[in-house]
Amino acid sequence: MKPVSFEYNTPASLSLTTDLLVRTKKDAKLISGGQSLGPMLNLRLARPELLIDISKLSELKEIGEDKSKVIIGASITHSTIEDGGVVEPISGMLRYVASRIAYRAVRNKGTIGGSLAHADPAADWVTTMMALSAVIKTRTSDGIIRKIPMHDFMLGAYRTALKHDEIISSIEIPKYSKKACWGYHKICRKVGEFANAIGAIVVDPVQKYCIIACGAVGGAPLILQDLSESVARSAAVPDILEIVLALETSEQQFDAVKMQQLAVSVQRAIEKAVCK
Amino acid sequence: MPTGIGARVQRQEDRRLLNGQAIFVDDIKMPGLWEAAYVRSPIAHGIIKEIRKPAEFETRIFTAADMDDVLPIRAESSLPTYKASDFHSLATGKVRYVGECIAICIAPTRAEAEDIAELVELDLDPLPPLIDALVARTDHTNLVHEDWEDNLFLSTSFDGNIEEAKAKADVVIEREYHTARQCMMPMEGKGTLAYWDGKADQLVVYTSTQIPHLIRTGLSEFLQMDQGQVRVIAPDVGGGFGYKCILQPEEISVSWVARKTGRPIRWTEDRREHLVAGANTRQHHYKLIAYADKVGRILGIDAEITVDVGAYSVWPFTACLEASQAGGNLPGPYAFKNYRCKTYSVATNKPPFTPYRGVARPGVCFAMELTIDAIARAVGREPIDVRRENLVPAAAMPYTNVTGKFYDTGDYPDSVNQAAKMIEFDGFRAKQAKALRNGRYIGIGFSTFTEQSAHGTKVFGAWGLPLVPGYEQAMVKITPSGSIEVRSGNHSFGQGLETTLAQMASEWLGVDIANIRVTMGDTGTTPYSTGAYASRGMVMAGGAVSKASEVLAERVKIHAAHLLQCKPKDIELRDGEAFNKKTSVSLKDIAKAWYLRPDRLPDDVNTAGLEVTEGYKPSIDTGVFSYATHAATVEVDPATGITKIKDYVIFEDCGRRVNPLILEGQAYGGAAQGIGTALYEEVIYDAAGQPLTSTLADYIVPGPNELPDFKLGHSETLSPYTRHGIKGVGEGAAIAPSGAIVNAINDALRPLNIEIHQVPATPHRVLSKILSVQNEGVSSE
């Protein structure tokens, strides 16, 4: 399992990177932590002629905040987040989620931007960012900066709104109030595996915000709109049947076991949030 | 501090292994070395119409057509009705499983070799694949081997009288059990490097194997060379578990290409190759009827065992070792008298079955232990009581069981009692009831087994194998500086033999193991051994080293007696010296006298010297039986089907413990693998015979987080038939976990009226059972 032969380039800046993406006649691919692309290269499922390494670009390592949002550079690693290296938009949620991605060796390399760009339906950040209503900030070769709301960003399994010369530069997450709570529940075969089911909820009574997202559904995570509203109203944990009904309104079909796992993950996420 | 038998000393090899200083096949550097990659079959079953080599790489690609001077691997067996198969190291005529080698490609690097392999065009005519052994068993038209009349390598029957049991039975338990196909997952996969040594006029083969001497014998047989022309060296080997105790087709093709091209060639198995072409073990199916009286005493067992042995018969253990062992070992530690069992070794379009740590017994133990619990439930008693009453009692030892197994020593019921104590069985039922009132499902399960170890000539002969192990040999010598060298043809790939064999020599020679060097694995420098398998290393190689050391110790004492002017019988060897009461002479001085200053020795000195090779086998050939009881408590989450192991205890008896620390390591490692079998590991095929679990994202192996804190307990019942009373223990702990854990799951889910009969008991499997029972109000299995 060795990749096909490829060239390797490390541009010195973001604009040089986007330039290269447009200029090159080669089939080029960005590489950040390599924790998703690496296996694909080794399996020869990805066969780029040119790899452009963006993991060292300081422009992608921004960590910041203002009054209303926190900013996390695309090349910030899962372990930096796990270790509390970024500001939390809601107390402790990012650390919690980061610490349950894979195992430490993977987290030391893997990045939040890479994970979102890869758009694996079972990945943790896509569902988390959905529940947090994050905004994906990008840049193209002509310098255009886009801010794409998370629910418009992921189009399906491994499909995003990114254009071929567009790079994620950072992720902006709204800050929630001190009264806000969250819940996250991942069902997986063993510690650090990709999820079979993910439930995520963020509720903020001050901002009148409540989003329940359900991940590992085969495509982009589902937002359970009606359920979110009813939980926001009642602050009670819905029973499984109610969640199943909410999931059934989506276009995806799930077999009985998968449906149960999804519903339980959502229920347990809500339990954690409303019991706090 | 003495470092002989019983010393809890750290492993000598770990300094090298843990500091990254070990040398595995893939670490070897050699001028002119090229790497190999294989073109492997993309389909499960089909006719090879054409293999097209791209013209520019004509000389870098080899197929079966090129290797016309090589014989197919053929494992004969003397068992009646057994059919041998021709296992070509590169597929010939047909492909019979996904991952079968078709062509070998060579290049300066592996990546380039893979580039070449991609360019080879295959024209294959697909045939319907045989993926389900129960279907293949009765299929007479679609055949894995087209010149056979069916798909059976072998069927056997053990025709005990079952009618009597049937007539007397108060309860009849009927069950079907399934165990999944697995991969063995050693940390280091297979790997082979071969080159032609012009000076020695020998083919030198470095290979990751458990059985270097047998590989030499096998390579020379199928490459049609004299054994003197072949030298096999097993360097550091990163785990074996049985995966590396057969002759690999890649060992033949790499050797052939190296000889043909005159260039050193290496192939290293990658994880994908392992998960696809190495998916070769554990898959059994049982139909079992147990007859019992009203207190749960087993009156008879009537069983049918089907083993999915894949496409070919492996050398030397054949496709039939598994089923033969299964049929013979199903009764396990239990004392019932009526037994009928049919076994089927069925050919399918999967990789060739290879015996894995525990060989067949993880399957039979699972089937038997679940049956014991089912009987107990049927008669309304505690499984632990029913289990204990059915076990061979200590007073009956030695005991010959219904299949003729000779249980040498032991107190099996006591192991159940001890395990029950360790896991605090008293009080568990109250705890369980309380938990249930809070909506929590906890359960307890036990599993008892015997582990036949170090079985010898007669037993392997009865399994019809082409080669049977005989006397194990070892060489022990004193160097001129007084240190000790031990040479054994057995091999160590994680079991700590470099330490325990040194301990055997230390025991007799009184030398600290720090001054004992153990050399293994090189057929050029070690005495013949059939290798490391069947929990035989400590008993056999240990016994041989012990015997050679004893003889050497006598010779040392004669020299020492002369130097100290006393009688040999007055000499005691300890602390690296030979003592006569308060006076002593060091081994160094004794060795120096023999090698460099013979003038200090008398004229009638024993000229046999300070180097001894001895052969050894136990006084019985039928093996010595270790045994253990495992017990587990679990909590099952009925909403997700997820099982959490809460406590796990092992009470074992393997006779004399040579090194308690290493023994514990064997127990932890074996139990971890058993937990993989019980809850995680499963190769899944689609209808076309494609394995869907070809990466570690899909084939789930437990990691440290999934393993409980094992508690261990021991007793030491010495075997009267082996040196020092040692019994083998390498495989044992892998045998019982499925039984203990699934019994615990079934105990936990009893209020829901659910029984699981299949491993791994994945959340998916458990949950779908729960959902189907909730939906129908009845169990569907």
Ligand SMILES: Cc1cc2nc3c(=O)[nH]c(=O)nc-3n(C[C@H](O)[C@H](O)[C@H](O)COP(=O)(O)OP(=O)(O)OC[C@H]3O[C@@H](n4cnc5c(N)ncnc54)[C@H](O)[C@@H]3O)c2cc1C
């Ligand atoms: C054993 C293992 C277990 C794992 N378990 C989990 C898990 O439980 N949960 C989970 O969520 N993930 C898991 N992962 C995936 C891991 O989180 C990856 O790190 C992550 O998905 C990808 O990030 P990366 O930086 O490694 O991206 P890379 O692999 O470098 O890139 C992935 C893709 O994103 C593109 N890309 C990268 N950066 C950018 C950017 N800034 N702009 C545009 N495109 C970009 C690349 O071109 C590529 O197509 C696991 C990975 C491994 C190896």
